[in-house]
Amino acid sequence: xxxxxxxxxxxxxxxxxxxxxxxxxxxxxxxxxxxxxxxxxxxxxxxxxxxxxxxxxxxxxxxxxxxxxxxxxxxxxxxxxxxxxxxxxxxxxxxxxxxxxxxxxxxxxxxxxxxxxxxxxxxxxxxxxxxxxxxxxxxxxxxxxxxxxxxxxxxxxxxxxxxxxxxxxxxxxxxxxxxxxxxxxxxxxxxxxxxxxxxxxxxxxxxxxxxxxxxxxxxxxxxxxxxxxxxxxxxxxxxxx
Amino acid sequence: xxxxxxxxxxxxxxxxxxxxxxxxxxxxxxxxxxxxxxxxxxxxxxxxxxxxxxxxxxxxxxxxxxxxxxxxxxxxxxxxxxxxxxxxxxxxxxxxxxxxxxxxxxxxxxxxxxxxxxxxxxxxxxxxxxxxxxxxxxxxxxxxxxxxxxxxxxxxxxxxxxxxxxxxxxxxxxxxxxxxxxxxxxxxxxxxxxxxxxxxxxxxxxxxxxxxxxxxxxxxxxxxxxxxxxxxxxxxxxxxxxxxxxxxxxxxxxxxxxxx
Numbered sequence: 001x002x003x004x005x006x007x008x009x010x011x012x013x014x015x016x017x018x019x020x021x022x023x024x025x026x027x028x029x030x031x032x033x034x035x036x037x038x039x040x041x042x043x044x045x046x047x048x049x050x051x052x053x054x055x056x057x058x059x060x061x062x063x064x065x066x067x068x069x070x071x072x073x074x075x076x077x078x079x080x081x082x083x084x085x086x087x088x089x090x091x092x093x094x095x096x097x098x099x100x101x102x103x104x105x106x107x108x109x110x111x112x113x114x115x116x117x118x119x120x121x122x123x124x125x126x127x128x129x130x131x132x133x134x135x136x137x138x139x140x141x142x143x144x145x146x147x148x149x150x151x152x153x154x155x156x157x158x159x160x161x162x163x164x165x166x167x168x169x170x171x172x173x174x175x176x177x178x179x180x181x182x183x184x185x186x187x188x189x190x191x192x193x194x195x196x197x198x199x200x201x202x203x204x205x206x207x208x209x210x211x212x213x214x215x216x217x218x219x220x221x222x223x224x225x226x227x228x229x230x231x232x233x234x235x236x237x238x239x240x241x
Numbered sequence: 242x243x244x245x246x247x248x249x250x251x252x253x254x255x256x257x258x259x260x261x262x263x264x265x266x267x268x269x270x271x272x273x274x275x276x277x278x279x280x281x282x283x284x285x286x287x288x289x290x291x292x293x294x295x296x297x298x299x300x301x302x303x304x305x306x307x308x309x310x311x312x313x314x315x316x317x318x319x320x321x322x323x324x325x326x327x328x329x330x331x332x333x334x335x336x337x338x339x340x341x342x343x344x345x346x347x348x349x350x351x352x353x354x355x356x357x358x359x360x361x362x363x364x365x366x367x368x369x370x371x372x373x374x375x376x377x378x379x380x381x382x383x384x385x386x387x388x389x390x391x392x393x394x395x396x397x398x399x400x401x402x403x404x405x406x407x408x409x410x411x412x413x414x415x416x417x418x419x420x421x422x423x424x425x426x427x428x429x430x431x432x433x434x435x436x437x438x439x440x441x442x443x444x445x446x447x448x449x450x451x452x453x454x455x456x457x458x459x460x461x462x463x464x465x466x467x468x469x470x471x472x473x474x475x476x477x478x479x480x481x482x483x484x485x486x487x488x489x490x491x492x493x494x495x496x497x498x499x500x501x
Contacts, residue, residue, distance in 0.1 A: 219343070
């Protein structure tokens with residue numbers, strides 16, 4: 001299997017990048033795919049808190065850390081790499097990856113690549129699409145509408161949204177549904193992957209005694225998220241030869 | 242085999258079909274068998290079940306997540322006895338959606354708890370459609386169709402409805418007999434404890450020594466006592482038979498599943 005890189009990012013903060021990265025790690029594990037994660041919220045990563053054993057905290061702007069990631073893509077037995085880009089660094093990271101020649105390697109088929117662009121409810125998110133798109137050429141570009149904490153609807157005007165989306169040929173839209181706030185908070189406090197919370201375990205693997213109701217909310221929600229990833233054929237896109 | 246622990250859900254999408262009465266009869270039946278059932282009143286506004294069992298009933302507002310947790314987390318905890326839920330028609334959809342989402346029935350089964358829905362349709366066809374939907378969605382739980390004679394015959398629309406026809410063949414059924422209007426008012430008197438009444442009537446004991454203005458109407462005359470007693474014991478017999486059937490159905494399902 002060829003190494004695959006999934007970049008999860010947004011230029012705007014607070015849109016739920018880490019949450020999406022967490023669902024991706026759960027999803028890949030549920031499909032028996034070995035993944036590792038890089039958390040660029042150096043020095044203290046929140047992704048690292050939930051998935052400590054597979055996550056490394058890096059400074060994405062440092063050449064040495066870029067090397068740590070990209071130079072080990074082939075040698076690592078964990079073939080899928082989820083990179084959680086901290087707020088405001090998505091465009092600059094994509095530019096750095098271009099300079100390194102990473103996207104040339106993707107085009108020549110050396111690596112698989114997917115971009116999860118997390119869109120917030122504001123119009124500013126739409127403008128980001130135009131900044132980010134050229135790097136991927138639209139291929140495996142996922143525009144993720146994250147409703148997890150949102151009670152209000154996205155404020156986008158449908159016509160404006162369509163015009164941005166048309167630029168992105170082959171772009172795929174993903175909708176992450178809302179999760180009950182209490183359930184979300186409880187997982188957050190537990191500091192474990194969603195799938196671990198559902199299994200009523202704590203970080204040490206012992207019984208956690210979490211509420212059946214909250215676990216139920218998380219189970220149903222995670223299933224809907226997985227269904228979304230299935231719907232767009234994420235696994236095939238990452239593993240097809 | 243030890244007696245199974247039950248979670249009994251008295252449900253109907255319609256108001257005024259006898260849910261609280263049936264919940265009381267179930268509670269009385271269980272307490273006569275030595276069980277000490279926990280009671281949940283999901284009608285936080287009217288609290289009719291609570292009026293009969295003050296201090297013994299937990300009031301649950303299903304619109305609130307902390308209450309949802311209180312209800313289902315208690316239902317799934319290692320129970321001392323059985324548990325009865327009087328489900329208000331206003332929370333009918335919400336409750337079953339939630340129960341489905343959180344996978345309660347399987348979780349209960351893993352702890353030796355059998356869930357049984359006592360479903361009371363009224364005479365209209367919608368209530369048969371919703372009942373069939375519950376039965377289909379919760380195939381792992383018991384389903385008892387309650388025919389309350391006080392609600393009259395199914396409407397013509399209902400009789401021609403495919404859900405009605407499917408449910409017409411359902412087993413088990415609990416029949417609640419028609420009761421004289423005076424006895425209905427006696428039985429709905431909040432001063433009446435059905436379990437105490439049933440215990441007295443079985444032991445042929447006299448009414449409790451109370452001034453007549455404090456005594457439940459049910460004790461006031463021999464006719465009232467006999468009428469209610471006959472109705473109640475008939476209902477107990479129906480419930481006993483229904484629970485035996487749902488337990489048996491659950492065992493057969495478990496047997497098939499594990500191929501023992």
